[in-house]
Amino acid sequence: MSTKVAVVTGSNKGIGFAIVRGLCKQFHGDVYLTSRDVGRGQAAMESLASEGLKPLFHQLDINDLNSITTAAAFFKEKYGGVDILINNAGIAFKVADTAPFGTQAEVTLKTNFFATRDMLTHFMPLIKAGGRVVNVSSFVGSRTLNQCSPELQQRFRSEDITEDELVGLMQRFVDKAKSGEHNQDGWPDTAYGVSKTGLTVLVLELSHGSHFCPVSN
Ligand SMILES: NC(=O)c1ccc[n+]([C@@H]2O[C@H](COP(=O)([O-])OP(=O)(O)OC[C@H]3O[C@@H](n4cnc5c(N)ncnc54)[C@H](OP(=O)(O)O)[C@@H]3O)[C@@H](O)[C@H]2O)c1
16 A cells, blocks of 8 residues: 655644644654745754654745645655645734735735635645545634625625635735725725635535535634
């Protein structure tokens, strides 16, 4: 039987790092710590090595399509696919950050929604039979959904929402945030929240008939 493999995005620190630590202790197979920055990734590897754990490393910046396709090709070539993918990488502006809301919306949605979607697009075909994909969303996504206009809530809650429609709605939020019209358009003042609403709806939409497992914390 071929070696099993688990891949965790954004795992040089935080929750992703802890997931790698846990997988190293419990998963029977190779565990990949991935990081957009090789230096930060190596530092995390050394930290786990000092605990006697032995993950493997691959560079992966989910905002960089070339990085995603390079990693996907690597796992296909070396393992014939992926057994466990944890889409953990994400960003959140600090509450005190003074960056314009439109910028925060564009940057946050880029990573948490659009880039995570790119990961799913390129890695889902690699997931082996019986494999698992965990997408780390947030309870903030559910809370934000309840703060959207009735029209938006109706679409997000609709079972017939398509991926294209959802992508269009997420882009509409970014455009309206940049023009200062997101409130009039039915969106609340939280870019992080909207990004996680979008991620959860995306996973639910994709999960119809597949092996997706939406996870919130
Ligand atoms: N912490 C919470 O209370 C909480 C609650 C609910 C959900 N979440 C979700 O849990 C996940 C992890 O959160 P956390 O608290 O552990 O955050 P964190 O400590 O800030 O770690 C985020 C990780 O994602 C990486 N990352 C960011 N952009 C990336 C990109 N483009 N490509 C690859 N990696 C990237 C970061 O790398 P760098 O070090 O290079 O920046 C870092 O390793 C996120 O999706 C977050 O939204 C967290």
